[in-house]
Structures are given as structure tokens and as C-alpha cells.
Amino acid sequence: MNWGHKIILVFVIFAAGILTLVTRSMRTKIDMVTKDYYSEELKYQEVIEGRNNANALSAPVEVSQPAETVNISMPHELIGQTLNGTITFYRPSDSGKDFEVPLQPDNSGNQTVGRDKFVRGNYRVKIRWEMNNKPYYQEQVLHIN
Template sequence: MNWGHKIIIVFVLFAAGILTMVTKSMRTRIDLVTPDYYGEELKYQQVIDGRKQAMNLSSPVVISQEEHTITLAFPKEMQDIPLTGNVLFYRASDSGQDVTVPVKSGLLILSKDRLHRGSYRVQMHWEANGKKYFQENAVMVN
């Protein structure tokens, strides 16, 4: 086999490899943090203000796990007042496994059946007495 045939074979193999990589990359699913990333970025000042408000509480929200449940216990000053907001269990590896739960009182109990095993970022947005609060924790669901 002469060198001309070898160059053609190398070129064909290279082109086939590039086409394979392009095909695989086009079929790969990419999960963004949020579909409206720019709009969420503009609202980030509310998160900063909410974190400051949460720092002024007597204690942070405590997240504990039992065998079948996850419990979120809000600080004592939040126990007897109505709360509004939500808790997002954000799964970075797969947005289809994100779970949002509304907050109505100072104690939230969630069944582990709603969550898959693995790492979550728990993002808590709530409002009480006209003040907005935000807290974020990492949780490993087992």
C-alpha cells in the first residue's frame, strides 16, 4: 500500500470520528440551572436580602432525616405565625428530579418517596410578617 492510500484512510477515519463526536454531542441532554437564567439573575438581589434577614433569626432552619421522612424545622420565632413560600430540592445532575414543596407553617415534613437518593441543594424562600427570607443547604438523601 502506498503512502497516498494511507493518507486517505487516516482522513476517512478522522472524518468518521468527528462525525461520531458531533452526533453524540447533539444528543446529549444539558440541564440548565433554570430555563430563564437571565431573569433569575436580575432577581438575585432578593436572595441577598433574604439571606441577610435569615442571618438575623435566632437559629437557621434545621434539616433532619429519619428513615422515611425529611423534616425542616424553622426557628422558634417562625413556629406560631403563618408562613408563605416554597422549598426547592434542587438536583444539579437532573432537573427532572427537582421537587418543590410549599411552606405554610414552621414545620415541614416531606416523605423521602418523593426524592431520589443523592445530593440536593435545598433552597428555602419564605415570607413572614412582611419580611422575605432565604436559606440554602446541601443535603444528601440516603
């Protein structure tokens, strides 16, 4: 084989490699944090106010995972109050595993979510609620075993 054929062979192998990389990159799934990013950014001032209001509470909302449930415990000043809100379980690695439940604590200030809704891994728990026309917001990282 002469040097001309070797050069052509190198170019063909290089082109095949580039086509393989382009094909793989086009098939890679990319999850966005939110589908409606712009409107969420405009509402971010509510998140800032909500965090400040939540930090003013006597204790933060606790998220734990005893046994086969995930437990959300409200601080004592929120027990018995009328709360309107949601709990979002955001999974950074796969947006298809995200889900949301309404915030409905019982008379003792606890709410449970079954572990059957979760897949092992990390979740970011985003708790938004409103009480007396004041927004509250808290985030916490949760690792499901």
C-alpha cells in the same frame, strides 16, 4: 497498498472519528439551573435581603432526614407565625428530579416530606418565605441515602 491509499485511509478514519464526536456531543443533555435565567438574575437582590434576614434569626432552619422522611424544622421565633413560602428541592445533576412544595409547618414548627419523592443523591434545599412583609431565604445541601 501504496502510500497514497494509506493517506486516504487515515483521512477517512479521522473524518469518521470527528463525525462520531460531533454526534455524541449533540446528543448530550445539558441542564440549566433555571429556564428563565435573566428574570431570576434581576430578582437576586431579594435573595440577598432574604439571606441577611435569615441570618438574623436565632437559629437557621434545619433540614434533616430521619427514617423515611425529610424533616424541615423552623427556629423557635417562627413557630406560630404566618409564613408564606416554598421549599424547592433542586437536584444539580438532573433538573427533571427537581420539585417544590409549599412551606406549611405544623404547630411545632416542623414540616415533613416523604422520601418517596426523592432519588438517591445530592439536593440543594432552597427555602423562601415571607413573614411580616420581610423576605427570608436559606439554602442547604442535602444528601439522600
